[in-house]
Amino acid sequence: MRRPSPPSLRRRILILAASMLLGAAGLLMTFISDYANRAADQALDRLLSAAALSIAGAVLVEDGAVVVEMPFAAFAMVSGEERVFYTVLGPQGEHVTGYRDLAPDTPLATTVDPVFSDIRHNGEPVRMVRLGRLISTAQGTGWVTIRVAETRGARAALAAEIVGAALVPVGVLTVLALALVWIVIGRAFAPLAVIDRALRQRQPDDLSSLDVPVPVEVQRLVGGLNNFMGRLEQSTARMGGLVAEAAHQVRNPLASLRAQSEMALDEPDAAQLRARVGRIHTSAVEASHLVTQLLMDATISHRMETEQRRPISITALVQEVVDRLDPDLRPRVGTDIGAGTDTIVVNGDRVGLREMLRNLIDNALAYSSGDIQIAVATQTGGMVRLVVRDRGPGITDADKARVLQRFVRGEGASGTVGSGLGLAIAQGVVAGHGGTLTLSDRAGGGLEVIVALPVEDAVQIALPRARRLGAVGAVLLAFALSTLGAPRPASADAILFPAPAAETQRMAIAGTTDTALFAPYIAAFQAENPGVAVTYLERDSLALYDGFLAGTLDPAPDVLISSASDLQMKLANDGHALAYQSAWLEALPAWAQWRAEVIGFTYEPAVIIYNPRLMPPGTQPRTHLDLAVLLEEQPTRFAGRVATYDIERSGVGYLLASQDQQISSQFWRLAAAFGRVRARLSDSSPAILDSVASGELILGYNVLGSYAFARQAAGARIGIIVPDDYVLVLTRSMVIPRTAPNPDLARAFVDFALSPAGQRVGAGPSALGAIIPDSTGTWTPERISMMGTGVIQPIALAPVLLVALDPQRRSRFLTTWQEIVAPGRP
Missing domain, CATH: 3.40.190.10 (Periplasmic binding protein-like II)
Structure with a gap:
């Protein structure tokens, strides 16, 4: 077993010094990280408490009940990239609005001072603030509890920014210290560089003793080198003799081949001449086959390493190899293509698979005088099976594992030209494609080579x-x-x-x-x-x-x-x-x-649509205020002939209305104008478009521009107004x-x-x-x-959109809308 190389002295010293420096730097960064987390919490806790205080300021008592008009500013204070949760509880802990499941086990507030805590909500760590708002009712005085929580992503980002800013100077100092250690180590090991230069300047065949001035501490190393070079000189001499002997052994068969050819040149007897030429041809065929197989073995090994894979039809590959056979051998080869295999695809190397199959077929033809068969079929496990069958002498069980090795041939191979590489090449290709190659006895005599390859979808x-x-x-x-x-x-x-x-x-x-x-x-x-x-x-x-x-x-x-x-x-x-x-x-x-x-x-902009026949050019309202004034001045003309979203039934209608109310000071005036003309309320833009195009309606408000543009492009008789004061885009x-x-x-x-x-x-x-x-x-x-x-x-995708969905705020908004726009209507 090869022993691992031990680290050098330079590396040992450097690792020890680096470990100490990095350990010190790690302790310093731990302290800085702790400080950064505390600083991030302190900074963002102020914003979180401001959001809670904003909600607390909106707490009112109406008819003895606690109500909250959620301010949009509450969520605008917190990070726009964090999840936000809130809840408001009455003096007795009764739920007023918000998330019922936010920290239900947390005590109720008894002070206006914010109390912060780290909890988990919906399986996610959050930072929560809890504070109270004192109210007085007919039943007495009590505390309303406000809880606001946000996920910790922004805090982690701020802490990471602080740590990142500190990491640069700490890293620079650590690198400078390591550089200083490296310089000192280099000076200490300078004598080794002297030995290195002396060895590099030598000629390759110079194995004489090294004679350089070095300190006492390094003299033992020089002695060891000189002893090694002496032994290396002896080994080189022995290696030279071995190479010469090998060259002699190789020259012998080549010399024999040359001698036979020279004797053939002088052979007067035709029968003897033919026999000698036959032996020369056999030797040449064996040598040529060996060289060809060696080159192919090297080529295939390289291709398997480079993984040049392409989708390949397995049946097309079989047909290609069979078609390339010698015309004299082609009649001996039969194919059995199974049903459904025409579409089977293997992701592999075409050259490698082709040579694998060609070697199996060549072996079958060489060792069998009868017909051979190639079968293709599917098998379970997402594999395709390729079988080459012959009626040759077969391979004994003892040889089945051996013949898959390079330069190994079975007992029945004597008298047949071969190199012992064919099956080894095939085995390498199959293994490189994640498949298996199995040698099996064929029923009735002969051999079956079974190749299983994974199928590509x-x-x-x-x-x-x-x-x-x-x-x-x-x-x-x-x-x-x-x-x-x-x-x-x-x-x-x-x-x-x-x-x-x-x-x-x-x-x-x-x-x-x-x-x-x-x-x-x-x-x-x-x-x-x-x-x-x-x-x-x-x-x-x-x-x-x-x-x-x-x-x-x-x-x-x-x-x-x-x-x-x-x-x-x-x-x-x-x-x-x-x-x-x-x-x-x-x-x-x-x-x-x-x-x-x-x-x-x-x-998609929110637009105003109109019927051009009922509203001639120059009379269309260009702003939201123009529309309100127009409806106020001509209530009879527009009575029942204006439509907008039913914001109670339409989610997008409520979104647009809540955004209008937040942006425009004219919103409630426009809502009152809708009520004056008894505007129709619909939960569908297409329905409003149909009514305006038919002339049933004159105007439609806050219709999605995408639907209007498509309908107008299709030939509908509608006009489209993109307002000139502001345009909501969702x-x-x-x-x-x-x-x-x-x-x-x-x-x-x-x-x-x-x-x-x-x-x-x-x-x-x-x-x-x-x-x-x-x-x-x-x-x-x-x-x-x-x-x-x-x-x-634009209606930004941000947590501030959740304010309008607060149950109490939404209920109050819808109630006010209903009273103004559709009084008395169900």
Whole structure:
């Protein structure tokens, strides 16, 4: 057994010094890390307590009950990348609003001073602050408890930044100290460099004693070198004799061959001459075969190491080898191709597999005078079996293992030209492909060589080729879907888009987008993944959210897609989403993704639509205030002929209304104008578009521009106003649920939606709008932004969206809306 080389003295000293220096640096960094964590907590605790104090300031007592008007500023103070949880409890611990399950075992607050603690919520570590707000009611005075918690990612990032800043000087000092140690070691071992130079300057054949001035401590090393070189000189002399003897042995057969040929030249007898020529030919064939096999052995060994693998049809390979046989031998070879093996593919090296099979066939032909058979069949375990059968003498059981070694031949090989390399080459090729080679006796006499190779999935090999279809393939696939493979119902509600090729996988998408508008995304996605069938389930935003939480969506979705970004944020904040760091995230605007869990892929403005026949040019309202004034001045004309979202039933409608209320000082005036004209309330943009296009309605407010653009492009008689004061822009967002049956397919769809191919669909046939800047197509973010002169107000994917979903705030908002917009209506 070879002993491992011991470390050098230089290395030992350097390792010891480095260990001491690194240990000291580690202790220092431990202290700095502890300080950084405490500093991060102190800094961010102030923001967390400010958020809690902001909520405490919104606590009111109305009719003897505690109510909270959640301020938007509360969540704007905390990090936009962290999950945020809160709860408000009454004096007796009764739940007022927020998360019921947030730290239920924590004591109630009895002071306004913030109390911080580290707890776990939903299995995740969070930092929580608890403080109280003193209130007085008819029943007496008591403390309202406010708890606010956030995940620790921002704190860890701040601590890491502090540690990183300290790491540089500590690292520099450590490196300088190591460099100083290295210099000292180098000076100490300088005499060894003298010996090294003396040895390097010598001629290769100079093995004389070394004579250099060295310190006493190194003289023993010089003596050992001189003794070694003396012994090496003796060994070299013996090696020279051995080489000369080997050369002599090699010359003997060559000299014999030459002698026979010279004798043949002088042989007058024709029969003797023919016999000598035969012996010369036999010797030459054996030598040629040996050299050929040695070269092939070296070639195959190299190819197995480089792994030059390609998809190879096993039946085509068999036919290729058989077709290359000598015409005289070809009739002796029969093939038996099993059913279903024509499509079997092996991922391997074509040259190696071809030479493996050729060696097996050559052996069978050489050792058998009868016919041989090559059979191809499948076997369990994802393998293909290749069998070469002959009626030769076979191989004894004792020799079966030996003949797979190089230069070993069986007992029955005498009298047959061979090198003992054929089976060894075949064994090396099969092993290099992860297969097995077995030698077996054939029933009735002879030998069977059985080769089993792993099969490659032909569909997976075809996928990279399909990805080259690009946009042209997407268009062709869409045409094919509309003609040959039209979508069909998959269940009571879901629609199945069949796979263009043989189906290998199926994914489910649940979304709020109209199926007709979303179909181009599915077609383009399937153009890049032709083996994937897609089931699409269309739901309204609130029904999608509630159905997912209740587990009633059928089939279970791999991707949730919704225009109600606040509901998507709520799902992710509550721990229902998987994070996916797509390579395309960097191209997204910062506001269009949150923690890689909620990812936007469209750019959709909220617009005003109108019927051009009922509202001539120059009379359309260009701002939100213009619309309010118009409705106030002409209530009779617009009575019952204006529509907007029913924000109680529509998730996206509530999102847009809550954002309007936050941004615009004219919101409640506009709401009052809607109430004055008895505006129709709808939970569907398409329904509003249909009514405006038919002339049943004159105006529609806060309609999603994507639906309006698509309908107008299709020839509908509608006009579109992108407001000139401000424009709300939302992004349709994707969430991969933690319960997704096929998360890998979901990630593939996210990648596609953000890729140039997916963005072209958004900017083109679907009109949902591309969100990534500089995309190509009609509906790009740049072109949409230029359609109005107002300030673009994107609805950012951030925890602040959760404020509007607070149960008390939402209830009060809806109550006020109902009283103003639809008084007396159910």
